[in-house]
Amino acid sequence: MSLADSHPRHDGPPCRGRPRSETAERAIVEGVMKLLEEGVPLADLSIERIARTAGVGKATIYRRWSGKEELFVDVVRAVEPADPEALPGACLRDDLVVLLEALRRRGLANRSSTILRNVHAEMKNSPKIWAAYHARVVAPRRRLGLDILRRGQENGELRADVDLELVNDMIMGPMLVRTVLRPDAGLPEGLAEQIVDTLLEGLRPVSQPPGER
Incomplete structure (x- = not known):
């Protein structure tokens, strides 16, 4: 695009x-x-x-653009990999993998692009630019993750008692840690599937034994 x-x-x-x-x-x-x-x-x-x-x-x-804050956000978005245009929508697991894979590719771009590394570092020192980036890029991605989790919870793929905001952080957190805090750690293919499958193992509803129903 x-x-x-x-x-x-x-x-x-x-x-x-x-x-x-x-x-x-x-x-x-x-x-x-x-x-x-x-x-x-x-x-x-x-x-x-x-x-x-x-x-x-x-x-x-x-x-x-109304000012350079909006312009800089579009510059960053032009350099970053594009967000997924569509989600499979078949199941919670597949949608989360697509979303997390986009984050993995963005992490690889951050490591390989001098522009992205420098801009992301400087954005944190500019409240107006960071606020614009958060409103136009970060917040919509978070909403998409929450929508996926909410739909999975409604479909019975996720326990009804879990905090979706917390689960969203738990799913996105490992990829962000490797991208930002552990630049020496790998971002290999298959990492998105590994993270999602590991977390969903403990978040899916547990069937009660027949005698306890």
């Missing part, structure tokens, strides 16, 4: 400015990446500097 696809489209005429240009958007995003690759800190990236590097006017940037 291109960066331009992540912005909403309208059937009618645009509310303001000229129609979107995928070429301009790509130039702006690549301009930010170029500056980051050169070691320019996020705090020093002004709209003026980005526009000059991308060869566009400041108005072109402001027609697409």
